[in-house]
Amino acid sequence: MIDASKEVGKPIFFALLVITASFIPVFTLEAQEGRLFKPLAYTKTFGMFFAALLSITLTPALITVLIRGKIVSEKKNPISRFLILVYEPLVRLVVRLRNITVAVAILILLVTIPIFFKLGSEFMPPLNEGSIMYMPITPPGISITEAGRILQIQDKIIRWFPEVETVFGKVGRAETSTDPAPLSMVENTITLKPEDVWRKIPQKRWYSSWAPEFLKKLLRPIWPEERTMSWDELTAEMNSVLKFPGVTNIWTMPIRNRTDMLTTGIRTPVGIKIFGKDLSVIEEIGKQIEAALRDVPGTISVYAERVTGGYYLDFNIRRKEAARYGLTVGDVEDIIEAAIGGNNVTQTVEGPERYSVNVRYARELRDDVEKLKRVLVPTPVGAQVPLEQLADIQARTGPSEIRNEDGSKAAYVFIDMGGRDIGGYVDEAKKVVSEKVNLPPGYYISWSGQYEFLLRVRERLKLVIPITLLIIFVLLYLNFSSVTETLIVILSVPFALVGSIWLMYLLGYNMSIAVWVGIIAVAGLAAQTGVVMIIYLDNAYKKRVSEGKMNSWKDLAEAIDEGAVQRVRPKMMTVMTMTLGLLPLLWSHGAGADVMKRIAAPMIGGLVTSTILTLLIIPAIYAIWKGRGLKQHKEEKESG
DSSP, X not given: XXXXXXXXXXXXXXXXXXXXXXXXXXXXXXXXXXXXXXXXXXXXXXXXXHHHXXXXXHHHHHHHHHOOSOOOOGGGSHHHHHHHXXXXXXXXXXXXXXXXXXXXXXXXXHHHHHHHHHSOBOSSOOOOOSEEEEOOBOOTTOOHHHHHHHHHHHHHHHHTSTTEEEEEEEESOOXXXXXXXXXXBEEEEEXXXXXXXXXXXXXXXXXXXXXXXXXXXXXXXXXXXEEEOOHHHHHHHHHHHOOOTTOBOOEEOHHHHHHHHHHHSOOSSEEEEEEESOHHHHHHHHHHHHHHHTTSTTEEEEEEOOTTOEEEEEEEEOHHHHHHTTOOHHHHHHHHIIIIIOXXXXXXXXXXXXXXXXXXXXXXXXXXXXXXXXXXXXXXXXXXXXXXXXXXXXXXXXXXXXXEETTEEEEEEEEEEOSSOHHHHHHHHHHHHHHHOOOOTTOEEEEEEHHHHHHHHHXXXXXXXXXXXXXXXXXXXXXXXXXXXXXXXXXHHHHHTHHHHXXXXXXXXXXXXXXXXXXXXXXXXXXXXXXHHHHHHHHHHHHHHHTTOOSSHHHHHHHHHHHHHHHHHHHHHHHHHHHHHHHHHHTOOSTTHHHHHHHHHHHHHHHHHHHHIIIIIHHHHHHHHHHHHHHHHHHHHHHO
């Protein structure tokens, strides 16, 4: 038992360290992706680290204490006998056809590379929060009366959908300094009913066109001929109904929307920031971008801010006329402020609450320019002078708001897109903008929203992943003390990821941070199983060398057969326990399920190909490597 523990203790210790080191890229994540995935990385790392320590300390001690009696041979176990019966002929075949086996593996890898580049890219998978945020945007200058009317109509239409539990809309600025929303931005929070009561949509199955009704009744419980309406289909139907002149629709989710707005200022998945000096030129550039992006596939809506579209009343005080009545400019402005805008004159105390008392003209005396002209201004002698005798009132347009970012004036273009990945959409949209939009000197644009986060993570992983691979290489070299064996394990990782990429492609998932976490996890597992397989092969090879039985190719084939077959049951146990633990995640549903699915999918696909790699391809590569050494040794022996 002690000899067996010494034999596997070192490789298991270093294999667990490799899994621990493989999660270094996750620890380098920052902002929201770091807060989401670092707890997972800490849990995994601490678990693997202490497992590595226990594998060389407590576990050997427990083995010697707890394992008693007669130890049954591996070959007497019925499961092992079955696995060996199936696996041993395959090992002999791949060793005999080792060059063809490796060539087929390389071919599969080359075929998988184009599939990898077909996968879309996104920052985060969709996070189903159980509610929808509907944020229509209107041109600036809309009156509060009209904004309220549109909001009520929108809420009535949304409430008509049977999937909607409640809908609550807000327009304008709340009583808080953290919500500087103008009247042109409406926010509707739509709470949905549980999906099991949503409408059903007919779905054709493989048996729908030919099976008789009695057979369909037997097949429907397994392959139902209807499915629940998806979130995208529901929002698309709402979007088609909620179309008002001058209103641009945006569909998102409440928490995600708040996160995006706080971090980038963009309330849609993709946005463009336009920088420059002149607001009118910035607005014109925004209109050009808006027109150019409407026809890009995947665009649901696009809206460029009208930064100069605000409406204002300018009071141009005539100084000579004011002086004639003994008034200063400040006196006239005080009346304009008090009568039209209102002044807080006192405060009322209602228990622990305080309320300001604001005094101004009644609404019916100030809701029209002609009425404003009749606002009375008191003079020092007691006379009341109409405001139109002291000032000219003109309606003008100007900036509704002025953004300043990175030392330049800025405006935003909001792009709501769907039906495709963010990375692919932005790549195509960039080409369209560069062809159709002319940027004057001194003006430039930057792509923001979730795409900004995507670029940040890409740049960070480009730096961190090579460093992580170097650390793993050093750990493997410390274990094997052989560059060749280390390279076999390192180069086996891409083969293991073939299953991850194909399963992602079949499920229609895009590459995201959640997917990369799953790929990092399965890469560490592939390296671990590769380490243990090579240790078994090395032990069998060295045993025969020490016994003087490594003199021919037949001896090498038997050593590989012995070392590989020993590994089949623990390898299958590892794969099956992990796969059975992860499979339920693919069918999970509800809040957070989309993230878990994208972590589990690459791990399940990778475990399948990792099993094939470890059990078939590594023995073939090992046979090629040791076969060359055997041939060279034989030639030297004959020449000597």
